[in-house]
Amino acid sequence: MATIELLTDENATPEACAVFDDIRATRQTDYVNNFWRAMANDPATMTACWDRLKQVMGPGSLDPLMKEMIYIAVSVANGCEYCVHSHTASAAAKGMSAEMHAELLAVIGLAAQTNALATAMQVPVDDRFKS
Amino acid sequence: MATIELLTDENATPEACAVFDDIRATRQTDYVNNFWRAMANDPATMTACWDRLKQVMGPGSLDPLMKEMIYIAVSVANGCEYCVHSHTASAAAKGMSAEMHAELLAVIGLAAQTNALATAMQVPVDDRFKS
Amino acid sequence: MATIELLTDENATPEACAVFDDIRATRQTDYVNNFWRAMANDPATMTACWDRLKQVMGPGSLDPLMKEMIYIAVSVANGCEYCVHSHTASAAAKGMSAEMHAELLAVIGLAAQTNALATAMQVPVDDRFKS
Amino acid sequence: MATIELLTDENATPEACAVFDDIRATRQTDYVNNFWRAMANDPATMTACWDRLKQVMGPGSLDPLMKEMIYIAVSVANGCEYCVHSHTASAAAKGMSAEMHAELLAVIGLAAQTNALATAMQVPVDDRFKS
């Protein structure tokens, strides 16, 4: 259960419905996922967040699949169940193979381990990494 | 200051020195960074960790630069100062451009934001993300 | 499922039951929520925690609703599902409006984003913030 | 040391300098803090972030000081040294008294403790918190 109502096209504001429509058009699907139905309670934040997401996650120096995988990495480290599920689904839809998923997880696991070790040992940053 | 001594080639064990040598050979540099000098206090864990790192971070379905960027993403989310510095330096050495760095940061920032929002709203995972 | 038994008024110790009673009297409700039924397994920690909670969350320089909202913010950042739910319910009971909730979430989301960006860029603290 | 250059008014782009100017005008000070000088490396993200910050942190159902205190709470839980310093300074500038600061810290500490306990015991969310 959410701490906030998941709004439908019937009870969301026109501003929120316009974002629903843009999500549908951008993704070429009728489905609007629960995150946005929850976000619809605050149309201003919803709009800012969706606009930003479209800008950030599109093609650039990094391709969209790579960005989804980075998104998964952050979501895992932050322990966000919803985001791990939704972005793993997005990455799969964008072509992440089982091999790529396995390598992503291996890097995430290794990084988590060395993050913990570096913190436990309070390793000082090498001067050469500071330039 | 570290919570553990940073070992030199003089006071590390032969097993740890062998890892130092392999680090030098693999990276083609004489420099061994502080993390490994701290890890040298426990040669068994050091060896397991270094062997794993060579296996995980090498070429595969994801290229090494991509893996470094995923490593940065995890390290940022885990708040590991040392790892953020060392892997940003590694990524730069592997060709991360300023544009790629900017896009990486934009994805990390956006993910952190939506992770927090999804957690705050306790959004239930859509059935379609579960298959 | 909890990793520990949720104790009832029948199987909790007298010390734990005394806390149950004080919770009921303080909140003016018969209901004792699951957190305290789990905490009842260790009456000493339960008592210390409940006494502290009464002292900390009462009126002061900050009003109780404001404190609940700060509690939500911490719970979100720590990814505690139980606490996000229970303190969102508490805040609502203390008068948090939909607008206040929306603003709280907007601040939490923004802070999470800039926390990540500041960590990723390892921004040095300005001298003027240190005094 | 940052992982990115802190840009001055001389080497930042015109778009970034326009944000510097807006920061100065909004805060009525000549000083632009390090976070924004680091963000200036990516003018698009910088602009989006600053625009959002102005919108979110201004007066509303919650007053600006309250928002700064929520920001501190999130920054502490996320372990962001820079943000803890900068937002504690901002809150002080907006009138946070020593008593308010003490109460803020007491709530943060208590929440961190019960977050950990609820997670350790995996307390199931009460049905009544789900509506």
Add this chain to the structure above:
Amino acid sequence: MATIELLTDENATPEACAVFDDIRATRQTDYVNNFWRAMANDPATMTACWDRLKQVMGPGSLDPLMKEMIYIAVSVANGCEYCVHSHTASAAAKGMSAEMHAELLAVIGLAAQTNALATAMQVPVDDRFKS
């Protein structure tokens, strides 16, 4: 639901099945828990992880029960629901009493609180702790 298939003895690779068998032999039970059935999708990481776990969690300067309790502490702080459950079960199987569990939780809760307070106050590390 997992983001990856939980493999059975029928559809896992021979390499993964060999780890299943070693898990059964080591633990003297027929049961293989879900974590390893998920890990079986990447036999190389699975093998490295299982080998490391056998090495790290066995007897040494710290006894295996103590190690399980440290594992729980880390898992709680990282907010990993699965690991809190599985390692609490393991610790119980290795003889953790209700008193030991209560003391473990008390330490975890106290540490979480003072971690937050030290971070909020940005307490500088005492010189004497650095040697």
Add this chain to the structure above:
Amino acid sequence: MATIELLTDENATPEACAVFDDIRATRQTDYVNNFWRAMANDPATMTACWDRLKQVMGPGSLDPLMKEMIYIAVSVANGCEYCVHSHTASAAAKGMSAEMHAELLAVIGLAAQTNALATAMQVPVDDRFKS
């Protein structure tokens, strides 16, 4: 630099000074570390925290050294630099050997890795772990 003044015996309140004295008597040293000098700004929270610490960290089903090591584990996972340093020093003072420290770090690193993997794969908790 702290976000709060580190109080001396001269400018702390009598209530805070009484805690300073109890710290000295309990630890049999003249030295009062920075955490308590910062906490002295809020004598009520300081007293509650110190009383709790004496109660929790003393001998019980777990010995004091074991508790210090659990404290380190939590502090590492929470990324608290101050607490990692101070409790590593405390553990050393209570007899933690280099071997014990190495084993502690190995468990912390392994747990961090499997926490991340379990979260990334969203492994469902086995029924048998729920009883």
